[in-house]
Amino acid sequence: MPMWTTENPLEVAPPLPPRQARHGAYAVWGAVLFLPALVLAKIAVLATETGSACLVRGGCTPFPSAFFLTLCGLAAAAMVAALAAPRRMRGRALGAQLLLETVAVLLVLAYP
Numbered sequence: 486m487p488m489w490t491t492e493n494p495l496e497v498a499p500p501l502p503p504r505q506a507r508h509g510a511y512a513v514w515g516a517v518l519f520l521p522a523l524v525l526a527k528i529a530v531l532a533t534e535t536g537s538a539c540l541v542r543g544g545c546t547p548f549p550s551a552f553f554l555t556l557c558g559l560a561a562a563a564m565v566a567a568l569a570a571p572r573r574m575r576g577r578a579l580g581a582q583l584l585l586e587t588v589a590v591l592l593v594l595a596y597p
Contacts, residue, residue, distance in 0.1 A: 512567035536597035
C-alpha cells in the first residue's frame with residue numbers, strides 16, 4: 486500500500502541565496518584563470534635580467550616542482566570541495582582554492 490505524504494517530492498531543498506549560489510562559478514573561474522596567470526608569471530620572470538640570464542646560461546636554483554605540484558593538487562581538491570561540499574563549507578573551500586593558486590603563482594615568480 487503506497488504511503489501518502491503532504492510534502493511535494495519535487496521540492497528537495499530551498500533555493501540557495503544568491504551569494505552562496507555563485508561559489509561554484511567562482512571556483513570554476515578561478516581554476517580557468519589559473520593557467521594564464523602561471524604563463525604570465527613565467528613571462529614576467531623571464532623578462533627580468535636574472536630570468537633571461539638563467540634561461541640563456543643556466544645554473545639557476547632548481548624549481549621546487551614537488552611543492553608546486555602539491556599546491557596545484559590541493560587547489561584542484563579545494564575546487565572540487567567548493568563545487569560539491571555542503572553549503573556551509575563552500576566559501577571556505579573557495580578561499581582555500583584561491584589562496585593555494587596565489588601561492589603557486591608567487592612560487593613561479595620567485596624562481597627564474
